[in-house]
Amino acid sequence: MSSALDSELHTRIQNNGNSRQEEISSELNVLQKHVAYFDKNHDGIIYPWETYTGFRAIGCGVLLSAASAFLINLSLSRRTLPQGKFPSLLLPIYVENIHKAKHGSDSGVYDSDGRFVPSKFEDIFRKHARSNQNALTSQELMDMLKANREPKDYNGWLASWTEWKILFFLCKDKDGLLHKETIRAVYDGSLFELMEKERASKQKTS
Ligand code: HEM
């Protein structure tokens, strides 16, 4: 896949506006929306093969998709199990409890209930977007990750690094910038649907 997201996708992100918000049930919190894309059959549970299918659909290769699916489900499954459920080798992630899978050393844009905190989102750019008001360079992203680190929270450091690096790898523009609207769209998961559409339309034309 191309390392830079082309302008067509950026236009789609800009035009997407609130239309998706209307489509999706307002009962889901924003973190639930972030992961709901990966619940392919909408039964409220994300199995590793669904995570894999989702990664493939947004344009990730077989290796990255397989490794991500295994590691994400392995590390998040247990914490999202409803009370009384035993851990399962099928590594289910329960969408309704996804807020329990939050880790440390993050941006704080999701609160502990999985809701979106606009002021924390604005902080990202106020504090770290130095060369462009509405975008992050690779170095600025790295500075943000370092600034978010809590002492000795190595799991949190790794989780945040992986989330942001994959986002940057997939969605930077041709000048190596990760745009504010792209980051906004990853939080509620609308980005994943746009990437899937973008990929499908590219495949049709090629
Ligand atoms: C290509 C796919 C994905 C990308 C690019 C991605 C990216 C991100 C980003 C940038 C954040 C924000 C972190 C912060 O605010 O510091 C995040 C948070 C999160 N993501 Fe994803 N994500 C992806 C897939 C998934 C999947 C499949 C799951 C689980 C099924 C998941 C679960 C979470 C959770 C639980 C958080 C909250 C972490 C926290 O704030 O402590 N993500 N993700």
Ligand SMILES: [Ca+2]
């Ligand atoms: Ca499912």
